[in-house]
Amino acid sequence: MSTSKAYAAASAKSSMAQTTIPRREPTERDVQIEILFCGICHSDLHTVRDEWASVWPTVYPCVPGHEIVGRVTKVGAKVANHKAGDLVAVGCLVDSDHTCAQCQKGLEQFCASATFTYNAPDKHGTAPVTYGGYSDSIVVDERFVLRVPTNLDLAATAPLLCAGITTYSPMRHWEVGKGKKVGIVGLGGLGHMGVKFAHALGAQTVVFTTSPGKVEDAKRLGADEVVISKNASEMSKHVGSFDFILDAVSADHDINAYLNLLKPDGTVTLVGAPEKPLAVSAFSLLFGRRSLSGSPIGGIPETQEMLDFCGKHNITADVEVVAVQQVNEAYERLLKGDVKYRFCIDMASLKNG
Numbered sequence: 001m002s003t004s005k006a007y008a009a010a011s012a013k014s015s016m017a018q019t020t021i022p023r024r025e026p027t028e029r030d031v032q033i034e035i036l037f038c039g040i041c042h043s044d045l046h047t048v049r050d051e052w053a054s055v056w057p058t059v060y061p062c063v064p065g066h067e068i069v070g071r072v073t074k075v076g077a078k079v080a081n082h083k084a085g086d087l088v089a090v091g092c093l094v095d096s097d098h099t100c101a102q103c104q105k106g107l108e109q110f111c112a113s114a115t116f117t118y119n120a121p122d123k124h125g126t127a128p129v130t131y132g133g134y135s136d137s138i139v140v141d142e143r144f145v146l147r148v149p150t151n152l153d154l155a156a157t158a159p160l161l162c163a164g165i166t167t168y169s170p171m172r173h174w175e176v177g178k179g180k181k182v183g184i185v186g187l188g189g190l191g192h193m194g195v196k197f198a199h200a201l202g203a204q205t206v207v208f209t210t211s212p213g214k215v216e217d218a219k220r221l222g223a224d225e226v227v228i229s230k231n232a233s234e235m236s237k238h239v240g241s242f243d244f245i246l247d248a249v250s251a252d253h254d255i256n257a258y259l260n261l262l263k264p265d266g267t268v269t270l271v272g273a274p275e276k277p278l279a280v281s282a283f284s285l286l287f288g289r290r291s292l293s294g295s296p297i298g299g300i301p302e303t304q305e306m307l308d309f310c311g312k313h314n315i316t317a318d319v320e321v322v323a324v325q326q327v328n329e330a331y332e333r334l335l336k337g338d339v340k341y342r343f344c345i346d347m348a349s350l351k352n353g
């Protein structure tokens, strides 16, 4: 067993602070990674504060972080695809059973035995639960370690591992591309990646926002058009015209307003998670045989495809890089939506603590 420096919450009420955690020695199939950057996802904050206690209670100490970019420091004897010095990434999953029907299809995100990067039972018994990327190193099964294109900025690459794949995967599944009209609802960490992907995939890209102040930024990110969603007459111009709408809003909102904008057989996919159930009018679905769906992250093969796509099209997240000592402050700003569009921790700062 070795140890790592990490930033952890000791309880739901305590601030994040520096600590030391155990990490396993790499087994034959493991890759040991020096973590260089880790993005801050809203899930980190929910987990740290035990806000998902009813479905996924937090075990403390909690070390969050599942948008990890780093450099390989050591590999096990049977590791074939990674070597010391490689730039690699780890997302929301670090293991699965590798045998079920979903794993066979490369859809590890649907494996009933998938191991999440943090706050999941640790199969190796190193600690009660897995510890995530707010740390200086991590050890991961090679099958869950991804290659990072060398042309991308590393800090801005980290958020691709959750915000990126969460928006890329449903767009690929519902065949977003040339000739399609695609809407993105909400311009935050997820939404801003959705705009970049829809644009790069060649779709006519429309952003819906409640803030007139975000119009220029949405266009800069790749939107062909921006609709102020509070403006009923602007909304009505688009009724029945969309093939696909990605809804990245996690606050309460009227989903029917967006279902009504779909063409026949169009789909709205939720990637945000509002706390309260959404009221869906059957009529919004019946007329036009429309669908309402949801989508979580993506499988390992598709996550690699997404990273390669980003390398080819030079796509990264817009990040504000912070030191690990600024995490508590970053969480408060995240709650106010005060970031364009993702915080990323420079893990070199952990050496100063």
Ligand SMILES: [Zn+2]
Residues within 6 Å of the ligand: 041, 042, 043, 044, 066, 092, 162, 163
């Ligand atoms: Zn996340």
Ligand SMILES: [Zn+2]
Residues within 6 Å of the ligand: 096, 097, 098, 099, 100, 101, 102, 103, 104, 108, 110, 111, 112, 113, 114
């Ligand atoms: Zn499986």
